[in-house]
Amino acid sequence: MAPRKKRNLDIWFIHPDLGIGGAERLVVDAAVGLQQLGHRVTIFTSHCDKSHCFDEVKDGTLTVHVRGNTLIPPHLFHRFFILCAILRQIHLTLTLSSDPPPDPSATTGPPPTDPLYPRLPPPDVIFIDQLSASIPILRILYPTTKILFYCHFPDKLLSPRNHPLAHLYRLPFDFLEGYSTSKSHCLLVNSLFTRSIFAQSFTGIASTPRVVYPCVDTFPPPTTLPIQPPAHNHLTFPNLLLSINRFERKKNIALAIHSFSLLPRTLRHASSTRLILAGGYDPRNAENAQYHLDLTKLCDTLGLQHATCKNYISALSLPDSVDVIFLLSIPASLKAELLSKARLLLYTPSNEHFGIVPLEAMLSCTPVLAVNSGGPLETVVEGETGWLRPPDMKEWSAIMKKVLFEMSDSQIRIMGERGKERVEREFSKEKMAVSLQEVMLEMLEKDMGEPLFGVGELGVLIGVVMGLVAMGVWWFL
Structure with a gap:
């Protein structure tokens, strides 16, 4: 298949916590790779500690905005992590269409041209990973934007369920994960193995995710040890x-x-x-x-x-x-x-x-x-x-x-x-970036993804979100 005609895209990344884990390494590598291909890349996250993040975030190589971190804490007394994570992502999503306060500590990378932080125009593509809950909201807010979801592994399989109540507690989250994931325009996974697990976990999703492998930096910067080791050690x-x-x-x-x-x-x-x-x-x-x-x-x-x-x-x-x-x-x-x-x-x-x-x-x-x-x-x-x-x-x-x-x-x-x-x-960063670019260009050319809402789906979705909040309040009290 002949490569698609190249054009520079406006791409947003949405990631829950931009720390130093494997998922964060993939997001940073993908963002840097796409930026090097000439695309305009912006990362939005609910948390980014400048003392605990990758160098590309620290040194301003990437533009990072921290939003959605003022109303909901990451957890409530070390419980309700998933509920808080979903609510924080929804909060972040809703702030994308509003004017954020000019807080320099919440932004890394080149400063915006307008000090009042004007509203950003809709991007061509939004890359979202780990949490899919806000995908339906993004499709409402940005109807012309294509949504790409990268699944590292189904979240429903990562949570312990050692008690029947824990299983019951997870049911609405599992439903929301499956529903919201299905509403992306394109699904990607990190391996054929994850794709097989994805198919078993989300039997209601008809589309088959594509595989885009994570990468390593094949031109790593030179590193030096703190001191030269002795000959015998x-x-x-x-x-x-x-x-x-x-x-x-x-x-x-x-x-x-x-x-x-x-x-x-x-x-x-x-x-x-x-x-x-x-x-x-x-x-x-x-x-x-x-x-x-x-x-x-x-x-x-x-x-x-x-x-x-x-x-x-x-x-x-x-x-x-x-x-x-x-x-x-x-x-x-x-x-x-x-x-x-x-x-x-x-x-x-x-x-x-x-x-x-x-x-x-x-x-x-x-x-x-x-x-x-x-x-x-x-x-x-x-x-x-x-x-x-x-x-x-x-x-x-x-x-x-x-x-x-x-x-x-x-x-x-x-x-x-x-x-x-x-x-x-x-498995080079360059190959991953080119693969993502090809997927994004195809998304923009074709009508991909399921319709946003079927009969009754909007009411079900609102009910699930309200149920999650009510369940969390009840459990907490």
């Missing part, structure tokens, strides 16, 4: 096995420890083999703290010497007897260094929606061992850029042994180069 040993994940149970980091423990002790010590478990850790998060403690106890049970380091400097002075190193909340510079030095990346989660870490490893010419489910099935090529195995410790240990003691350095290098070529070819 655990972070530069030749046989490093690396896992990078948040310290959460669903990431199944224990699989890496169990598999590592099956390697012969004499071989491990003779070859200076170490297992490094790095990733996101928030001491205020009870699950992070408890899971880290459980993993250290597992090491004790398996007879593995371990050490926990909270900064780069402390990791340089560990005794040689340490087998497993826990690195908590590593900076980007250390993450890049570890990825470039590791012999093998261990990606332990099952049914991961997509998984960006395997791409980062392959970009660093490091082979990947991942669980054979979810997103890694679409990123890791068996036997060429890494291996895909069930979460069985014996099978994982066999691959570790092969990589550490049986494959030559040249074989590892060739596999790593294939991985890097694959990432640069299929």
Whole structure:
């Protein structure tokens, strides 16, 4: 199919909380990529902490407006997160057509030409992700604008339902998610795996979402470590096995420890083999703290010497007897260094929606061992850029042994180069931006999406929104 005629578009992004998570990384990469293609991009969000966001937001590369954050808090006594998130998004949506106060702290990027913040003209396309609740409202407010919804994963599958009342409480939210999602002009997902789950979760939506993969920066800026490491330290040993994940149970980091423990002790010590478990850790998060403690106890049970380091400097002075190193909340510079030095990346989660870490490893010419489910099935090529195995410790240990003691350095290098070529070819920021541009141009050419309201739908929608508010007030009182 011939590429569509290029024209510069006015594109808005609507995102709930512009922090530093995976969804936020995708939004920032998509916005920057489209901006570099010549489109005018503006991001609207209900929250953006300039000390806790990506550099492109901090340095003004992107124009970001914070709105819809003055009436509804993010939660009520650490409850009702989804209700508050929906109401905050609706509030944000309603402020788009009104004149916001001239609050410099609520805006990043180039200042508007008019200091009174005049009303913005309707955009060509609105890109919205995570929450779909405001899509019907957006279609009413901007009838000529096309609405694109990017589904990272169905929200209805991410909420715990450990009690019948919790299931009952979620019913109206689930209905609203399905209804509002169906009213977008175009649906995108981050992987074929997510598309299959989407189809199972929203049986009433006839259209099939398209896949636009997340990306990594194939031209990352150079990073430097805080200090030059000594020649002899655990972070530069030749046989490093690396896992990078948040310290959460669903990431199944224990699989890496169990598999590592099956390697012969004499071989491990003779070859200076170490297992490094790095990733996101928030001491205020009870699950992070408890899971880290459980993993250290597992090491004790398996007879593995371990050490926990909270900064780069402390990791340089560990005794040689340490087998497993826990690195908590590593900076980007250390993450890049570890990825470039590791012999093998261990990606332990099952049914991961997509998984960006395997791409980062392959970009660093490091082979990947991942669980054979979810997103890694679409990123890791068996036997060429890494291996895909069930979460069985014996099978994982066999691959570790092969990589550490049986494959030559040249074989590892060739596999790593294939991985890097694959990432640069299929998962670059430039390719994602061009894919989004093609989708948006097609949306503007065709009459896509379902009619906004069918018979009785408006009344049902109003009833659901009022019911959500009433339920939240009742539960709170």
